[in-house]
Amino acid sequence: MAAWLKNEICDITCFASGTAPHPPAAPSPRRAGRGTIESERMKTAPPAILLAIGAYFGFVVAIGQFHGVPGLALGLPSGVIATLAAGCGVAGAIWFLFANDQLDSWRPPQILIGLALVCLAFGSYYGLFVAPPEQFMGDVQRIMYVHVPTAWNALLAMTLAFVCAVIFLFNSDYKWDSRMEGSIEVGVVLAFLLCCQGAIWAKPTWGVWWDWDPRLTTTAVLLFAFIGILALRKFVEDPARRAIWSAVATIIAYVDVPIVYFSVRWWNSLHQQQSNPGTVSKQFWLPLRLNAFGILFLMVAFIMVRARLAALRLEHEMAPPLPEVAELGEAV
């Protein structure tokens, strides 16, 4: 925040004195050449341990519940199991993202996409053909196995964008700006998908494709707010101003995320309450968690690729002009 205030004051004083505003910070000296760390190796050990713990409590325990082997849960209550599964899975995936997204290699996203395909294949198979239909909604409830994981991961992507925006305003390191751009774009794709899935689920259960219900309305507001931030980034050419303005806009837009989450509790909503181990039958846990992990891995892989793309574009914008061009400019 201090760095942001300093930059804004510098902008104002430079504008008043007619001098050029401050240039964007140069890329980190660790990132030589095209801004990549080609000499460093992929870091997988700590995230893999966290993911293994998350997978145990997410999948093995759920398989035990599904087939009537409760001993695998180690006597822990379902709330603790869900927290361990989600917490370790998300922490491991995000650790893997931040540890490897500066590498100039396709291997980290390839690993994540491979894991995602395995999880989504098994999760969708279980969800469509093995899990029983729901008591009231019947087979239509199987949409939950893609809708709820998409919702969780859309909100997680927005949260990542918020964290990256805050960190960027504190340290002005442009890698956080690239990560923020990647997180926002992937979050927008997932939020759009969320609205499409919700409409498809709403038609057979509510009788309408769309309703101005608090949950749906706040989700639409969230989607358009983040589309607006992407548009802002497209229209502002100066990298420094673009990064600062979009970081501030992201923080403001993020206010809608807790409103989306709690809207079903705060208002008399047509939408059902959030799905959690307390509201979802044990027989539905496994496909829900498999698909949640699958979309989580896919989301992290997409953010990794998109952040790398944003970083390369930024380096192109910030690179000094070629000598011939510079000489030509001086001559003119």
Place this chain on the structure above:
Amino acid sequence: MSGLVTGGWNFVIAAYVVTFSVLFIYGVSIITRLREERSRAAEEANTK
């Protein structure tokens, strides 16, 4: 009207098809964009 939803497999299939189509198209698009950006960066590095 029993209050129970019957059938609806077409909606389930539509939701899964939309989900995986959007994710696939977006994944292909960002990988293509990153490849183009990398080749442009490599060309620039060669011209320097």
